[in-house]
Amino acid sequence: MNMTIPGAHVIDVRTSLPRHKTLKYGRRKPSDIRSAALHHSATKSGSPEAFARYHVGTNGWPGIAYHFVIQKDGTIYWCNDLETISYHVGNSNRHALGICLVGDFRTQQPTAAQLDAANRLIQHLQVQIPTMKQVFGHQEYPGYAWKNCPAFPMGTFRTNYSQFLQKAVGKVDKPKQIPVAISLNGSLLSVTGFLQDGVSMLPVRAVANAAGGKVEWIEQTKDVRVNGMDLNEKVIDGSAYAPARELAAALCLQVEWDGPNKTVKLRGDVKS
Ligand SMILES: [Zn+2]
Structure with missing residues (x-):
């Protein structure tokens, strides 16, 4: 041991x-x-x-x-x-x-x-x-x-x-987090993500719900899956955050980073 x-x-x-x-x-x-x-x-x-x-x-x-x-x-x-x-x-x-x-x-x-x-x-x-x-x-x-x-x-x-x-x-240093806005097909979502070490981290459940994705919580492994894809998520205060590119891929969305406006722009077909 x-x-x-x-x-x-x-x-x-x-x-x-x-x-x-x-x-x-x-x-x-x-x-x-x-x-x-x-x-x-x-x-x-x-x-x-x-x-x-x-x-x-x-x-x-x-x-x-x-x-x-x-x-x-x-x-x-x-x-x-x-x-x-x-x-x-x-x-x-x-x-x-x-x-x-x-x-x-x-x-x-x-x-x-x-x-x-x-x-x-x-x-x-x-x-x-x-x-x-x-x-x-x-x-x-x-x-x-x-x-x-x-x-x-x-x-x-x-x-x-x-x-x-x-x-x-x-394991996230709160002061180092820079908030980022999230838009889906041009509309801003009411939730925000954050930038960490150059990576945009987005709230998994809120974004998946907005895009019509399926979120699963695997209790045994404490893992979050979106549409069956395993994500490298971080859990902060009970909410899971995942890198924008991974989450977008799981939701079949295009992702674009708007640096001047600190906004992650997601586009694609949204199931409702
Ligand atoms: Zn005792």
């Missing part, structure tokens, strides 16, 4: 952490993983070594409970193989991957660096493990309603994570 995560610092401590002399955790296929489980350490400070010593020495477990520990400075410690069925959410262990943020969030707040690292880690894991569709707090697992862990609001966490994903998919 590749654990090189852009913008994050990951340290692999899987072979250096204390382990039980004889007991071993069970193993699973990565495709058995369905959710990431967030925990707090419930200690003001700590380290993977300290948690591992406690889980092995005091609890008598085979090894550290968590797959990842995120330190306050955002450093991610990789503690268990993803295939390891460690103890952290009881009956849900087989299908959950444990991520612990160091801190006692009953009285402290997670740091911005920790939350950013958690977003990057979960995004990376969801690409590597497509079955890991959910992100829950420890408390949200069956039988744990009584447990105040991770002790920060999971609804807020998930909202922020969705926003993080949107930005990551868009």
Whole structure:
């Protein structure tokens, strides 16, 4: 499993952490993983070594409970193989991957660096493990309603994570965008596109609707198709934008760039 995560610092401590002399955790296929489980350490400070010593020495477990520990400075410690069925959410262990943020969030707040690292880690894991569709707090697992862990609001966490994903998919520097007008057979449309690195990007759905094209959203691959053609789209704030030339080709339209007026001119037969 590749654990090189852009913008994050990951340290692999899987072979250096204390382990039980004889007991071993069970193993699973990565495709058995369905959710990431967030925990707090419930200690003001700590380290993977300290948690591992406690889980092995005091609890008598085979090894550290968590797959990842995120330190306050955002450093991610990789503690268990993803295939390891460690103890952290009881009956849900087989299908959950444990991520612990160091801190006692009953009285402290997670740091911005920790939350950013958690977003990057979960995004990376969801690409590597497509079955890991959910992100829950420890408390949200069956039988744990009584447990105040991770002790920060999971609804807020998930909202922020969705926003993080949107930005990551868009990867567009907003200030660099220059708006462009769009005309179809001489009439200006009410929507605009933008210029990015010399390419006009047009809103797929609005333009396709105006031209009578068929838009499909392929959920599995998060791809947009117009009249069956796959586009190199970017999703920004929930809307897909595609290069003018690609979109025009999919809609069987001629495309012309009017530089002085910053307008993309589309022409052709429009089905209505
Ligand atoms: Zn927990």
